Amino acid sequence: MTGMRARRQVADEALVRTLFAEHGKAMLGYATRLLGDRAAAEDVVQEALVRAWRNPDSLVNGKGSVRAWLLTVVRNLVVDKVRARAARPTEVAESPTTVPVARDHSSAVVDSIVVREALDGLSPEHREVLEQVYLRGHTVPEAAAQLGIPAGTVKSRSHRALRLLRESFGDRQPVGAA
Structure with missing residues (x-):
């Protein structure tokens, strides 16, 4: 049973590598365009690939294209990220006019x-x-x-x-x- 599990893991890793090679640029471009932040977009693409790795059956079920599924996952992750940001209070960046408290008053x-x-x-x-x-x-x-x-x-x-x-x-x- 462990030999079968090891083969499955190698096949899943190969699938994720292939997905990234074929669709990674499109996913990253789409996420960057939606977020306007390359680092955040890279995080979204990584999470989308993790989801593909966890759900390999969703990719090979014959319902639509793999790229469409991946881009939908990217879009959903971006929406979740934007909603999470909206739920938190706005962070105030430090600037020369708003400096943090430097000492105990x-x-x-x-x-x-x-x-x-x-x-x-x-x-x-x-x-x-x-x-x-x-x-x-x-x-x-x-x-x-x-x-x-x-x-x-x-x-x-x-x-x-x-x-x-x-x-x-x-x-x-x-x-x-x-």
Whole structure:
């Protein structure tokens, strides 16, 4: 029985080699035209030949041409591949504008929490001055006009607020600070 099975396997391999020799170019051209991707087309042709190897009786049953059967298998595999792609979410390629996350952002989160806690320890007047000068980017005269206080007061409150922040940090600095 094993001798018969070995002969059958050799015959099947010869069949697949013959199929590829006779119809491989047509199958590859058809798959490439349908997919627009040579590598994907080669995969489809390989799968079609595997199916021919698994179902040799379908090729010799006398119903239509072998090439038509192979091209139908190729078309069905392409349709399956396209449907599978449509079922998955679209992959986003990396580009200079969409780069992957390069580092862990947890240190920035910790820094913002530490700074927020330190700012909460300041008086509202000191926070307002720092907000005007550092967050909004106003000059001292602009901040003074915005807050309705003299420019000298903006300078002294800013100086005092920064000194209090430094003291609240003590020996520890935010993680991102060097």
